[in-house]
Amino acid sequence: MTPIPPAARSRRIASPLSTSQMTTPLPYQDASIGDIIIRTSDNVEFHVHSRRLADASPFFADMFTLPPLPTTSSTEGPTITEKLAVDVSEASTVWSKILPLIYLAEEPPLDLADLRALIATGRKYGIPGVVGHARGPLYSPEFLDEHPYAVYALACFGGFEDVARVAARRTLKMSGCPRPAEAFEFVGGDAVCRLMRYREECCEAAVLITEVMNQADILLPCNPTSRGFSxxxxxxxxxxxxxxxxxxxxxxxxxxxxxxxxxxxxxxxxLARHASLLTIIVTSVLSCATCRSTIYERCNTFAEQTEARIETAISQVSVQTVESGEYI
Ligand SMILES: [Zn+2]
Known part of the structure; x- marks a missing residue:
């Protein structure tokens, strides 16, 4: 992958080392720290170490092969250290999430938009550690249960096949697909088509289970011949x-x-255990004392067995998720 260079090539600016600025500085905004400035699109400057960036990213490593600038001093002012300023096209909200990961600091809170930014920016600058860091949070129930389509798309975007497979399975709990532009805007059409095909195949496999093939898979009425009444x-x-x-x-x-x-x-x-469906059976047998006496237990067993049969059928449907080179 050829990294996309920052919006504007780096240039060198002066950065004063003022002791007044060293009181409770914001992370990465202490001018006395580091030898590099990352200047974001909203003009926020992060002071970092070139060695740390170079270790994380071959792209920055190449950039920092330029000869270091000399340190100069002034007789009337504070010591001036010239720093290389790198203008990047991302906003400070993005780099404020990336830098703690590069510095192995405490992980910042990450929502789905952050994870998307981590993957995109990490790939742009060739920082595999940042891209890979998005994998773990995507497994959180908060994202998987509420936004399985978005997690699937991000997993495909990041190349996380394991996450994509789990997310695809989790979409089956959703009745429909969200607006494509919202969840799939950053993945290729192939990834979307594969998910839709997987859902269709799961639907077909599940529906087939409702077409029962033997009497053990249905509820039978009480035996009229042995009890002497219908x-x-x-x-x-x-x-x-x-x-x-x-x-x-x-x-x-x-x-x-x-x-x-x-x-x-x-x-x-x-769905096999849905109350609205089971109520149909339970209410229908109230007229028979024999059936009524056991219907709750039999209904629960019947529903659990039906659910298990559907689960087995769906688990046999394979999902193709990530293929190399599908990213956009
Ligand atoms: Zn009966």
Missing amino acids: CSVPTQPIYFENDGWKSTYKSCIEYLDGLSKGLSHRPDPS
Whole structure:
């Protein structure tokens, strides 16, 4: 990767070493510290050590191969140390997050916009440590649960295949895709298409589970022959390839139809336990004392087993995430 040079090439300016400026200086704004000034687009100057930047970034290492400027002194004023000033195109909000990482200082709070800036700026200046630092925070539940699409996009942007895979899986809990311009503006179309294809395949796999293939996967009414009376709950025959025709509650078919409809656009296994769907079954069996006595336990087991079957089906869908060279 060829780093993009700063907006304006470095130039040398004078920086006074004044003791009055050394009282409780802001981080990296103590003029007595360092031999380099990073001057941001909003004219904030960060005083840093060239050695530290050079160790972190080959780009800066090359820049600092220039011969050092001599230290001069004045008989009427404070000692003047000339520093190399590097004008960068990023704002101070970006470099105030990057510098602590380069200096291995306490990590600043990072939101998704910060992480995007870290990845973009780290790649621009060839600072792999800064780019890589964005990986860990992307795993936080705060981001994964609330913004899985954005995390997926940032993971693709940063080349974090493991994060992208987890984020793609987490998007299945979302009913739809956010506005593309908001979450995907900095990744290539291929990454977006792969995520959408993954979701579609998961939807298909999940919906297939609602098309039950054997009687163990549905709720059966109480046995009328052994108890000498007919179950009063409305039932519906259903054919199984291995078991032939069996009766199930009509409400069980309604549950499966509703679950299928939900999974067709939101392949989230936990939908199988959704109260609105289970209520359909529970309320339908109240007319039969036998069925009613066990329905809560049977419903819970049925829902958990259905959820597990959907989970298994989805886990078998592979997601292609990051491919080399897809970045924009
Ligand atoms: Zn019954």
